Amino acid sequence: MTGRNQPVYEEMRSLAPYFLTIGGIYMAIMAVLFFALEYDYTLLIGGLYGIIIAVLNFFLLGKTAQTALRKSAKSAQTYMNLMYCLRYLGLFLLLTLGALAPFISLIAAVIPLFFPRIAITVRALKAKEE
Numbered sequence: 001m002t003g004r005n006q007p008v009y010e011e012m013r014s015l016a017p018y019f020l021t022i023g024g025i026y027m028a029i030m031a032v033l034f035f036a037l038e039y040d041y042t043l044l045i046g047g048l049y050g051i052i053i054a055v056l057n058f059f060l061l062g063k064t065a066q067t068a069l070r071k072s073a074k075s076a077q078t079y080m081n082l083m084y085c086l087r088y089l090g091l092f093l094l095l096t097l098g099a100l101a102p103f104i105s106l107i108a109a110v111i112p113l114f115f116p117r118i119a120i121t122v123r124a125l126k127a128k129e130e
Contacts, residue, residue, distance in 0.1 A: 009063040011059040015058075018119035023051050023112065030108060046098065046108030053094050060087055090122065 030047045033039040064083040068076040091113070098104040 006087050008059065008066050011062055012059060012102065014020055015116070015119045015123060018122050019055070019115055022115045022118055022122075026051075026112060026115070040105070042103055042105040043108045045103055046105030047112065049104050050112035051115070052108035054112045057087060057091060057113070060090075 027044070027047055030043045034041060036043055060083075064080060065089070068080050068083075071079055094107065095109065098109045099106045
């Protein structure tokens with residue numbers, strides 16, 4: 001692991017326990033809905049698909065911010081705006097793919113996109129308590 005990528009990996013490592021806990025609870029709920037209430041298997045696949053997209057989106061956001069810090073202010077702003085548009089275009093395309101795929105529940109895939117924000121908030125609240 002190179003030194004210039006270190007902050008992104010450290011941040012992801014510090015959020016991993018929170019994200020895994022939230023993702024685990026979510027997938028447990030999806031499993032209960034699937035097995036106990038006999039919902040469609042697309043919930044499980046949609047949940048996993050959404051979690052993968054959320055992690056990828058958060059990782060790309062971190063890499064973008066880290067790269068922008070090495071640029072001048074105007075160049076960094078332009079770069080961040082461009083990458084913001086590209087990330088959301090990518091999210092739109094991946095979610096469109098999920099919506100078109102008959103084996104992915106779109107609603108179950110969208111919910112995990114909020115998990116990084118929840119993990120960051122929970123971590124901040126826990127740090128505030130300490």
